[in-house]
Amino acid sequence: MKLRIADRRNIRNTLTAFAFLVPNIVGFLVFTALPVFASLGISFFDWPLLGDIRFIGLKNYRYLLFEDPQFWSVFFNTVYYSFGYVTVNIILAMSLAIWLTSRYAWKPTFFRAIFFVPVVTPLVATSMIWRWIYNPEYGLINLILKKIGIEGIRWLGSAEWAMPAIIIMSVWQGFGYNMVIFIAGIQGVPRTLLEAAVVDGAGSWRRFWKVLLPLISPSLFFATVMTIISSFQVFDQTLIMTGGGPGNATNTMVLYLYQTGFSFFKFGYASSIAWTLFAIIFLLTMAQMKFQKEWVHYE
Amino acid sequence: MNNLNMRTMRLTVLILVLVFCGTTLFAGGAKENPKAGPVALRWMMQAGTPTEVEQWKELAADVTKKYPNITVTLETTDFSSYWTKLPAEIASGTTADILYMQSLRTKGFAEKAARPMNDYINADKELDYKDFVEAIMNGLSVDGKIYGLPYDIGPYMLFYNADLFDRYGVPYPDDKMDWRGFLDRARKLTRDGNYGYAISTHFDRSIPFIWGNGGVFFDKSGRYNIMDPKTIEALKFYHGLLAIEKVAQPIADTGNVNQDRETFYSGKAGMYMDGPWNITNIKRFGKFRVGAAPMVIGVEKRVTPTIGSGFMISKTSKFPEETYRAITVITSKQSLEKLATWGRALPARKSVMSVFAKNHSDVIGLSQALEVSAQPGVSVAYEAPATYQEAYQILVKNLTEPVLVGKETVEVAAAKTQRLLDGIRP
Numbered sequence: 001m002k003l004r005i006a007d008r009r010n011i012r013n014t015l016t017a018f019a020f021l022v023p024n025i026v027g028f029l030v031f032t033a034l035p036v037f038a039s040l041g042i043s044f045f046d047w048p049l050l051g052d053i054r055f056i057g058l059k060n061y062r063y064l065l066f067e068d069p070q071f072w073s074v075f076f077n078t079v080y081y082s083f084g085y086v087t088v089n090i091i092l093a094m095s096l097a098i099w100l101t102s103r104y105a106w107k108p109t110f111f112r113a114i115f116f117v118p119v120v121t122p123l124v125a126t127s128m129i130w131r132w133i134y135n136p137e138y139g140l141i142n143l144i145l146k147k148i149g150i151e152g153i154r155w156l157g158s159a160e161w162a163m164p165a166i167i168i169m170s171v172w173q174g175f176g177y178n179m180v181i182f183i184a185g186i187q188g189v190p191r192t193l194l195e196a197a198v199v200d201g202a203g204s205w206r207r208f209w210k211v212l213l214p215l216i217s218p219s220l221f222f223a224t225v226m227t228i229i230s231s232f233q234v235f236d237q238t239l240i241m242t243g244g245g246p247g248n249a250t251n252t253m254v255l256y257l258y259q260t261g262f263s264f265f266k267f268g269y270a271s272s273i274a275w276t277l278f279a280i281i282f283l284l285t286m287a288q289m290k291f292q293k294e295w296v297h298y299e
Numbered sequence: 300m301n302n303l304n305m306r307t308m309r310l311t312v313l314i315l316v317l318v319f320c321g322t323t324l325f326a327g328g329a330k331e332n333p334k335a336g337p338v339a340l341r342w343m344m345q346a347g348t349p350t351e352v353e354q355w356k357e358l359a360a361d362v363t364k365k366y367p368n369i370t371v372t373l374e375t376t377d378f379s380s381y382w383t384k385l386p387a388e389i390a391s392g393t394t395a396d397i398l399y400m401q402s403l404r405t406k407g408f409a410e411k412a413a414r415p416m417n418d419y420i421n422a423d424k425e426l427d428y429k430d431f432v433e434a435i436m437n438g439l440s441v442d443g444k445i446y447g448l449p450y451d452i453g454p455y456m457l458f459y460n461a462d463l464f465d466r467y468g469v470p471y472p473d474d475k476m477d478w479r480g481f482l483d484r485a486r487k488l489t490r491d492g493n494y495g496y497a498i499s500t501h502f503d504r505s506i507p508f509i510w511g512n513g514g515v516f517f518d519k520s521g522r523y524n525i526m527d528p529k530t531i532e533a534l535k536f537y538h539g540l541l542a543i544e545k546v547a548q549p550i551a552d553t554g555n556v557n558q559d560r561e562t563f564y565s566g567k568a569g570m571y572m573d574g575p576w577n578i579t580n581i582k583r584f585g586k587f588r589v590g591a592a593p594m595v596i597g598v599e600k601r602v603t604p605t606i607g608s609g610f611m612i613s614k615t616s617k618f619p620e621e622t623y624r625a626i627t628v629i630t631s632k633q634s635l636e637k638l639a640t641w642g643r644a645l646p647a648r649k650s651v652m653s654v655f656a657k658n659h660s661d662v663i664g665l666s667q668a669l670e671v672s673a674q675p676g677v678s679v680a681y682e683a684p685a686t687y688q689e690a691y692q693i694l695v696k697n698l699t700e701p702v703l704v705g706k707e708t709v710e711v712a713a714a715k716t717q718r719l720l721d722g723i724r725p
Contacts, residue, residue: 049386049390050386050389050408050411051411069718069719069722070719131554131555134551135551135552136549137551154549154704155552156551156553156554157549157550157551157552157553157704158704162553239554240554241552241554242552242553242554243553243554243556244553244696245500245553245554245696246550246700246701246704247696247697247701247704247707248697249706251696259692262383262387263689263692264689265386
């Protein structure tokens with residue numbers, strides 16, 4: 001049957017679009033999808049990288065969850081980091097977003113840019129700089145503390161302070177992204193609603209809590225979900241600033257995965273850590289999606 | 300634009316895109332015929348500073364001077380990253396032709412990564428094989444198969460800041476110094492923001508103290524035991540330099556494995572432990588008079604682990620013979636003389652070892668320190684089990700770091716570490 005001209009045109013258009021997409025699709029399949037699914041398969045093997053590969057079924061997962069003496073401390077370190085980072089990040093980003101969109105804002109365009117600059121700075125470079133900022137003898141923070149009469153903290157050389165130090169640095173690096181999301185959300189709120197609340201006698205806190213926050217809850221939900229997902233994958237800072245130390249105080253799941261694979265050459269076990277992390281993040285995200293209807297209001 | 304032009308344009312773009320995909324997918328290294336003309340070799344090496352990179356590049360150029368058809372391209376990475384990069388490249392079959400290897404890690408890598416050199420050496424009339432130091436040749440061999448030719452030999456020694464010693468009127472370290480003398484000097488130097496000793500988070504730095512006290516923390520079967528009382532006593536002494544005596548600099552962060560070197564270069568530490576391979580950097584960065592002393596005499600004996608390094612022919616090299624020839628140039632007398640002059644290596648060739656001390660006579664006591672370190676029973680080849688890379692990480696993270704930052708005592712940390720060492724799966 002002869003194809004109509006319109007059908008032929010459609011086929012041509014489709015093929016053209018596909019041709020432009022092919023490089024990206026091929027790249028995605030070869031460099032992302034294939035390794036991801038290969039690692040799932042590898043997680044059921046004992047593969048010492050330089051030796052023979054051997055099928056062991058679920059042994060890697062069993063060892064990880066029930067026998068590995070290091071896994072649970074690494075998991076709790078990751079939860080500690082995530083809780084601290086997400087909480088401080090969201091609160092700081094929201095506070096600055098409200099300030100920059102209020103009538104009290106001073107040079108909002110300038111500060112919006114300044115706060116966003118760390119987001120686009122390479123994390124490796126900022127980690128190396130912050131390592132020096134935290135230096136107990138010569139670092140900027142302890143120099144300032146010394147000037148105001150406070151004894152400096154060991155920061156990265158202290159098992160107690162190393163993780164808070166990494167959280168602080170991570171918040172500095174990442175809060176600008178959420179701030180921009182919140183600014184966009186706040187600017188989408190009709191001003192008339194907030195003015196009406198003023199007329200009704202609502203103070204600033206009530207206006208924020210009862211009017212503004214529910215209206216920007218979709219933005220808040222998005223920012224929270226994305227920040228939690230990325231926080232569980234923390235790696236660069238812990239590798240460069242502390243190497244997971246002192247001891248294992250800042251050893252997190254992705255760093256542990258990296259050490260297992262590339263220092264201990266246990267690729268099967270490292271893959272099982274990766275997929276366990278995926279399962280944890282997946283379950284957390286699903287839980288958030290399920291409970292969003294309790295507090296997220298879509299127009 | 301009419302329909303015909305649009306169709307032509309789309310077809311042209313489609314063809315270009317598919318050609319691009321095709322070349323991206325199927326591009327790879329061009330196949331080379333080893334017999335037909337110039338040979339380009341890749342040389343993977345560890346280097347910590349730009350100075351070292353330039354030094355190795357000069358040796359790479361020397362290969363081309365002797366064999367004009369061979370060019371060697373140097374690829375460097377820092378020491379820690381080298382041991383991550385190498386196994387990844389071995390597994391993917393993309394290793395360079397010339398591979399750097401440390402004697403203590405040879406057992407773990409040689410058979411998987413390199414070709415034995417025995418046939419090449421036996422056929423080589425030019426190579427003066429007996430000139431190489433036997434201990435390091437053995438270190439680069441496995442079951443009689445020689446996997447590498449060495450370029451350096453390195454006993455751990457003590458380097459000291461002579462200016463700091465003079466400032467406080469403290470006698471220099473010498474070959475009679477034992478643990479007590481060492482601690483005494485460290486205490487006298489710890490004042491005015493300076494420290495007696497620059498301590499490292501490398502577990503290896505505690506080994507001279509362990510062995511000197513009669514402790515042995517791994518046996519030939521590869522089993523680790525750090526709960527031996529003599530080992531515990533030595534660990535308590537060494538870690539106590541910071542944790543108890545406070546004569547060592549506090550740990551600023553555990554991400555920087557060169558803290559001891561940086562503290563020493565800054566002039567704020569009187570002594571630190573390292574090998575002759577780092578004299579090039581000590582003289583470049585340390586703006587003070589430097590001295591060297593043999594390892595501290597332990598409670599039972601003076602002993603220092605000796606490590607050497609060399610170069611191997613990669614199993615995947617398409618040009619093994621040319622690679623062997625390049626390695627013979629890089630480890631030749633002339634090359635090792637250069638390395639000795641630069642202070643980058645104590646040569647692994649007996650005929651040029653004296654060049655090192657002669658060219659660094661400005662390092663006080665170096666000659667005598669090397670002589671004492673070379674005495675029988677003092678320098679002991681450090682041959683670690685194949686699982687040492689994993690054991691080392693466990694020792695650093697669960698023993699060295701927690702004790703040095705004051706989180707745990709040696710006894711508590713050692714017990715926890717022993718349980719983890721027992722769980723290492725071969």
